[in-house]
Amino acid sequence: MEPLGINFGFLLIQSIIPIVLLGLPIISLVDLTKKKLSGIPLALWVLIICAVPLLGSLAYWIIKPTAESRV
Numbered sequence: 001m002e003p004l005g006i007n008f009g010f011l012l013i014q015s016i017i018p019i020v021l022l023g024l025p026i027i028s029l030v031d032l033t034k035k036k037l038s039g040i041p042l043a044l045w046v047l048i049i050c051a052v053p054l055l056g057s058l059a060y061w062i063i064k065p066t067a068e069s070r071v
Contacts, residue, residue: 025053028060036067 028049037045045065049056 021054024057025049028057032060035065037065041065 029046032042032045032049035042045056045060049060
C-alpha cells in the first residue's frame with residue numbers, strides 16, 4: 001500500500017548507493033589512520049582514495065597495506 005505515493009522498498013534500494021559511495025571511502029580513510037604507515041605510502045593511499053573513491057577504497061581493502069610495505 002502506498003498512501004503517499006512513496007514506494008519504501010525502492011527508496012531503500014536507492015539509499016544504499018549513496019551510503020556505499022560515501023561510506024566506503026570514509027571507512028577506508030579512518031582505517032588508514034590506524035595503520036602505522038608514514039610518508040609516501042600514506043600520502044599515495046590518501047590521494048588514491050580521495051581521487052577515485054570507490055575504486056581506491058576497493059583497492060585499499062584488496063591490497064591491505066601494512067607498515068612493512070616497501071616504498
